[in-house]
Amino acid sequence: MSWNESGNQQDPWGKPGQKKPEQEQGSGQQQPEQKNRQSEQQPPDLEEVFNNLLKKIGGGKGNGGSNRSPSAQLPVGKLLPLGLILGAIVWGASGFYTIQEAERGVVTRFGKLHNIVLPGLNWKPTFIDEVLPVNIERVLELKTNGSMLTQDENMVLVEMTVQYRVEDPAKYKFNVNNPDDSLKQATDSALRYVIGHMTMDDILTTGRAVVREKTWNALRDIIKTYDMGLLVTDxxxxxARPxxxxxxxxxxxxxxxxxEQRLIREAEAYARGQEPIARGQAQRILEQASAYKEQVVLNAKGEVERFSKLLPEYKAAPEVMRERLYIQTMEKVMKNTPKLMMDGAHSNNLTVLPIDKLMQKPTASDATQTMVRPQVHQVPQITQPVQPVQPVPTQQEAEPVRKGRF
Structure with a gap:
């Protein structure tokens, strides 16, 4: 294209792209038709729609909105959609929450119970749902104490501790206004009821376990009617003191x-220790008696057997056998006696000499005692004299029969 052809369409003294005035007048007549065709072919512009909306919103304030330049209205129209999209993203991201392992989430929608959420990552619509986490594994504790009247009209100071945990989170949050305070009042009521039906001596001494058991049962019955969602664990x-x-x-x-209880336990322990000893001694005595019985029986059988073998000899020579048995018996008796018995010739008195003392070496003290007081014992007089043993007539008269030895 030559410079002249391009100069016919563009003003050399004007701004770049500006046409001559003659061309602008001729093209001005064709612009409305071209704009209508372009509007039919292109979709509506969102910026124009938002600008019109803003003009309608600000129209009630007078002409102040019409005085704004298009350059001032353009940024507001572009930032509004971005703000809405950013707000939606923030709203969606704020709905994520986490429930711990020992917790349960109570979800309320517009203040009304909706459901129970399990542990983990969850999502809720913000400003619509609200989540209340409740720990169901933590063991809580409350104490109640005070002066209480017993059955025998005595005052006693009592203190009790109750351990509990949440069993149902929904009931814990919505069935009772203040479940912890309600449980404390129920515990106090149950304890006063139990103390009022027991005597003071039982409460202070042996009835402590009974008070605990009865209070637990009464408290369980009371909170069952309240349905607070709590579980009493201990x-x-x-x-309890006066x-x-x-x-x-x-x-x-x-x-x-x-x-008293200590002495009873000590006595029981002593009895348990002595009983086996006594049983052992009784068993030992029984065993000794059995052994002695067997010994006596066996000795008797041995004597019977011995006499059975001596019987033929006795039948052959009774006097000789009688003397022999007498002598053997006296030997057995006298060999364990350390004293010598002497028979008087013309009297029935027997003199006993302490041979064991005589065989010992005398000392000065023993000699003095012997000189002062001789040890001579006299046996009481024998009423029946010993009859001499008659000789047995045999063929050999010359051999005398021995009558005894001492």
Missing amino acids: VNFQY PEEVKAAFDDAIKAQED
């Missing part, structure tokens, strides 16, 4: 009962 009876004015007397009574 009840501990801490202490008022300070009578505490010393009750301490003495308790100490006496403890001493």
Whole structure:
């Protein structure tokens, strides 16, 4: 294209791309038709739609909105969709939450219970749902104490501890206004009921386990009607003591009962220790008796057997056998006796000499005692004299028969 042809379409003294005034007038007549054709072929512009919307919103304030230049309205129209998209992303991301392993999530939708969420990563629509995490594995503890009246109209100071945990999170949050305080009041009521039906001596001494068991059962029945979603795991009876004015007397009574129980246990332990010993001794005596019985029986059988063998000899010579048996018996008897018996010739008295003392070496003290007091014992007089043994007539008269030896 030559410079002249291009100059016919463009003003050399104007801005680049600016046409001559004659061409602008001729082209101005064709612009409305071209704009209509282009509007039919192209989709509507979103910026124009938002600009029109903003003009309608700001129209009620007068002409202040119409005085704004298009360059001032253009950034607002472009940032509004981006702001909406960014807000939607932030809203969606804020709905993610995590429930711990020991917790359960109570989901409420517009303040009403919706469902229970398990542990893990979850999502909720923000500003619509609300999640209340509840720990169902943690064991909580509450204490109740006070002065209570017993059955025998005495005052006693009692303290009890209750351990519990949440069993149903939904009931724990919505069935009772303040479940922890309600449980404390129920515990106090159950404890007062049990203390009021027991005597003071039982409460302070042997009835502690009974108070704990009855209080636990009564508390379980009370919270069952409330349906608080709580589970009582343990009840501990801490202490029970009388008022300070009578505490010393009750301490003495308790100490006496403890001493009684201690002595009873010691006696039972001694009995358990002595019983096996006594049984062992009884068994030993029985075994000894059995052994002695067997010994006597066997000795008797041996004597019978011995006499059975001596019987033919006795029948052949009775006097000789009688004397022989007498002599053997006296030998057995006298060999264990360290004393010598001497028979008087003209009297029935027997003189006993201590041979064991005579055989010992005398000392100075023994000699003095012997000189002062001789040890001579006299046997009482024998009423029946010993009859001499008659000789047995035999063929040989010349041999005398021996009558005894001492």
